[in-house]
Amino acid sequence: MSMEKYRINPANGLEFGIYTLGDHIPNPHTGERVSNQQRINEIIEFAQLAEQAGIDFFSVGESHQEYFTTQAHSVVLGAIAQATEKIKIASSSTIISTLDPVRVYEDFSTIDLLSDGRTEIIAGRASRVGNFELLGYSLRDYEALYEEKFDLLRLINENEVVNWEGEYRAPLRDAKVIPRPKEGWLPIWRAVGGPPGSAMKAGRAGVPMFLATLGGPATSFKHSIDVYREAAANNGHNPNDLPVATAGLFNVAETTQKAMQEVYPHINEGMKVTNGQGFPKQHFAQGADKRDVLNVGSPQEIIEKILYQHEMFGHQRYIAQMDFGGVTLDQLKEKVDIIGNEIMPAIKKYTSKRTEE
């Protein structure tokens, strides 16, 4: 197994990360919303807290519409690069469809240099589509834009000098995209959600996959991972060289009951304003079951859930969304400590390849 070029050593066990969509939603308990400036600064502080707790990874997404505040996510990541020293940083996701891959590569190479080689790109197609009209693209080209621009981004990553022609951007003739990242190359992941078609495309192309697992039984996501690895193998890629990561909702408290009580109003209200539909209580209640991917519970429950998922998925990284819907920084501080002190040591202990005695 060689995932070295993705800066992952599976022998060290499952990586634990945190991600934020950069949502900017009122706290449902008070109805109050912090300022844009405070929210952005708190995201940077959140990344620092994650680093102090020994968390492996922190990422920030972009959504170009109301109730979000990290549209310029690469700028925020630049600030995080400066504010931290060892944690891996990434976008979750960069909506490559409506950006210029040359510009994205310039930005993320620069962030990689600023962070001394800690930067990755997760490129997605957008589940919220406010960016299309705002940035001058048609939603009709949703799939074609993504496939073309994602391919170009990867081409730039593999070649310092690029010759390219496509439909949605001016051609590149002997174009030198600089600066190059620290090691000359960035880990670039495909963000996958919904039906397994996108997972198959990731597998065929031999790119690592970030899978959104927001709710429901773990077995329903296993299918996407299986077809991903199968598509990779059928197209001449070794699935053992390709890391898989999952992303999902997370909350930890002393008891599972408290964890659910605390976070339900945030998730429910947050989903209402960003997707137009809340989280049905019946589904959320089922989320407490070990077989469900919703990682909400006591530290022990969460450890068991993550290990259960790891056994099923064989993934290399899990990232937690825990600030969604106006959760305060004070609440997050406490939870980040629990992750660092209780959850991560247990997960690493059981997932790292210990030498045989």
Next chain:
Amino acid sequence: MEIVALSGSIVGSKTRTAMDYTVQSLNEKYPEHTVTLIDLADYDIQFSDGRNYLDYDGDTKYITQTIMNADAIIFGTPIFQASIPATLKNVFDLLPVDALRDKVVSMLATAGTPKHYLIPEHHLKPILGYMKAQVVQSYVFIEEKDFAQKQIINDDVFFRIDRLVEDTMILAETYQKMKEEEDKKYDF
């Protein structure tokens, strides 16, 4: 509660005539609830392109939001080519898959021939079920001969619409109570 009465075609008058009486019946018997009539003929609605319903603009967004905010919906539809009109199907396509979860939905159909009697049962009800609606099982079916000069001329039709309105509201009120009881079970 928010009640929506929707007339699902942009041509013809029979469905609108029947929905006008439906709204009148709702307002008279249930004045404590808000009733909104949507006649698709009054709006310029785009075809669904798969985006989230909040991401549409103008009339399209008004229609999707009004339906999503409703507690009960009465869909009125003519029968075109042995099915519901494309305009009404488009409304469903604009919405999320489980858009009708926790909503009580009933059906009223107008048609040129009694041969279309089972079309709502076979073409509309499965869509409502798929979208997780609580469907009122009986529906009102009105024929050409029940109308004259944009008026309903068969008294039996008024009685049937009144019963549909009552059935819809009884189920909606009961469902709300049931939902409150259900939600009380959960301690979060």
